[in-house]
Amino acid sequence: MDEVYHIPAMLHETIAGLAVKPAGTYVDVTFGGGGHSRAIMNGLTQDGGRLFSFDQDIEAFQNAQLQMADGKWPTGNASWTFVHSNFRYLRNWMDYYGVTAIDGLLADLGVSFHHFDCPERGFSFRFSAPLDMRMNQTAKRTAADIVNSYSEEDLARIFYLYGELNNGRAIAKNICRARGQKAILRTEDLVSASHIPAERSKELARLFQALRIEVNDELGALREMLVAARDLLAPGGRIAILTYHSLEDRLVKNFLRSGNLDGTIEKDFYGNILTPFTLIEKGREATPEEVAVNPRARSAKLRVAEKRTDL
Ligand SMILES: C[S@@+](CC[C@H](N)C(=O)[O-])C[C@H]1O[C@@H](n2cnc3c(N)ncnc32)[C@H](O)[C@@H]1O
Structure with a gap:
């Protein structure tokens, strides 16, 4: 601990x-x-x-x-x-x-x-880890499940509402295009699929926040x-x-x-x-x-x- x-x-x-x-x-x-x-x-x-x-x-x-x-x-x-x-x-x-x-x-x-500082929990884009984000580790649905299965429309809604990302639609589109090539399973996969540059860390934090809110309802x-x-x-x-x-x-x-x-x-x-x-x-x-x-x-x-x- x-x-x-x-x-x-x-x-x-x-x-x-x-x-x-x-x-x-x-x-x-x-x-x-x-x-x-x-x-x-x-x-x-x-x-x-x-x-x-x-x-x-x-x-x-x-x-x-x-x-x-x-x-x-x-x-x-x-x-x-x-x-x-x-x-x-x-x-x-x-x-x-x-x-x-x-x-x-x-x-x-x-x-x-603790959640952000534990690399393997997948809450932070600072670490390479499975895209998890469950607070309750026995819950069924992970962030990877959402990113790979939700419609582009639903992803855009989550990014806009829970991440307050005005470019939520564009990010959802990028993600859907990327997952068509290869499943998004790790934090770094999501960062690269979103096309948000590393220096726009606030935006990345909001993207991760939006998913976390959805994963944990x-x-x-x-x-x-x-x-x-x-x-x-x-x-x-x-x-x-x-x-x-x-x-x-x-x-x-x-x-x-x-x-x-x-x-x-x-x-x-x-x-x-x-x-x-x-x-x-x-x-x-x-x-x-x-x-x-x-x-x-x-x-x-x-x-x-x-x-x-x-x-
Ligand atoms: C901001 S921290 C609380 C910190 C705490 N007040 C302290 O003094 O250390 C939020 C905690 O609530 C838990 N949590 C968040 N949503 C929850 C929920 N719906 N049911 C139970 N626990 C939840 C998280 O796992 C996390 O440990």
């Missing part, structure tokens, strides 16, 4: 936003290197405190076990449970553990440093988790979400404003807004000081909401 699994973004602001209750029940749906989970555990200072940490990548759990063996895990009063699962099954797992209400939920979306999982979180949160409970690209941020923003996936704000007869949330943080960004030491925090946006107590 690598030295630094992940550096959590906006750690202080996120934990402050959650306002951890010392005996509360919390869920961190994106455990990663456990930085946010550890901070929540440190706030659970009274008996009865519980934290459930989800990650669909088993390597996150293996890393947590190493942290424990090294004595780097809080040993307070709270209980901690790791759930090796996609967070889209949040509701089912909470039912399984007999949890009917939670005081807070944290989601720090996307991938960890990141937006589908996020939608399901948001609905489950809304229903599980106790009145006064907090939800804190860190997003890293505009599409997921828009989804979270609209959901927290409206309480539903359509983003439709409902009003009662008197014109009072019926959303279940009060907004606490509306897209806060990392400080320049943090970005200087953790450049990935540059694109992070923190949104926090509290479940209303008056509905």
